Amino acid sequence: LKAGLLDEIAAAGDVAALEQVRVAALGKQGSVSGLLKTLGAISPDERKAEGPKIHALRESVTEALAARKAALEGAALDARLAAETIDLSLPAPELPRGSVHPISQVMDELAEIFADMGFAVATGPEIEDDWHNFTALNMPESHPARAMHDTFYFPDRDANNREMLLRTHTSPVQIRSMLRHGAPLRVIAPGRVYRSDSDATHTPMFHQIEGLVIDKGIHLGHLKWTLETFLKAFFEREDIVLRLRPSYFPFTEPSVEVDVGYTLVNGKRVVGGADGWMEVLGSGMVNRRVIEFGGLDPDEWQGFAFGTGVDRLAMLKYGMDDLRAFFDGDVRWLSHYGFSA
Ligand code: PHE
DSSP states (O other), X not given: OHHHHHHHHHHOOSHHHHHHHHHHHHSTTOHHHHHHHHGGGSOHHHHHHHHHHHHXXXXXXXXXXXXXXXXXXXXXXXXXXXXXXXXXXXXXXXXXXXXXXXXXXXXXXXXXXXXXXXXXXXXXXXXXXXXXXXXXXXXXXXXHHHHTTOOXXXXXXXXXXXXXXXXXXXXXXXXXHHHHHOXXXXXXXXXXXXXXXXXXXXXXXXXXXXXXXXXXXXXXXXXXXXXXXXXXXXXTOSOOOEEEEEEEETTEXXXXXXXXXXXXXXXXXXXXXXXXXXXXXXXXXEOHHHHHHTTOOTTTOEEEEEEEEHHHHHHHXXXXXXXXXXXXXXXXXXXXXXXXX
16 A cells, blocks of 8 residues: 555646545545554554554655655746746836926026026915015006906915915016015026916916026116027027017016017028017016015115016927927827927
């Protein structure tokens, strides 16, 4: 019986077959279990003689089963490891890569260009009060310019009983910078602004960059040079031509609107040359009242300020034509303009 069982154990090809052999030998109805049961029916002397033999048989069979099981499991593991071999020399599958959004990219470029001219970056809250957004910029409560801003107001006032709103431009950062740092001052303030307006060229949220210089003896020539230098660096062209038109903003006096010349290439406007004009920014000499609201003496300090739409600058630079696409988050659109892998 022993030799037969050991042969069967050796012949079991997998764990399931081995289990069948185990049940046939050691299970309740098994051959070895049957032998053990016979011990109860025989005389004590016979039991003394037969008992150890039968127990030794059960021992051997149990050991052989365990050894065979370990061998089978080891072989199964080896086979799996062999099948799962990873070839480290194969190229990895390409993963989709994210990239910097064109607006962020343009804001970074602008910060870098202005840093070269000695401007620091200033920030202010997007949830503003009407004093910083309007009053201190020389737009008192009844001022008609307030109505032109399509402002998003909050229902509740703040602790100073000021009306709260989403800032409609980055100009309140002019006031915050003067109050915080005094003069002289050379800052840009890039950021989000909000107006209740939406079509192909307007989104309710868009981006502006503000510039403010406060120093002694500042005049329009400084403003023109700064804007020319900035636009040449941004559009990476020497043939940038500017046209300054008299305009009106409550916070600058005099105020100038700045157009940049363009050439038509395949029906598209390309910045450079002067076949036609596009308005790119608003600017002017900081109004005396605004310098006062900033806590400075306008007889001692003068300055210029400008503000422009970052989204529009990005569209012009990269030849995009729908502003809304910037905020749709469509990866196909972004990758078309080289902004995603
Ligand atoms: N704040 C103005 C606007 O949003 C732009 C501007 C800024 C004009 C600074 C003059 C000086 O239209």
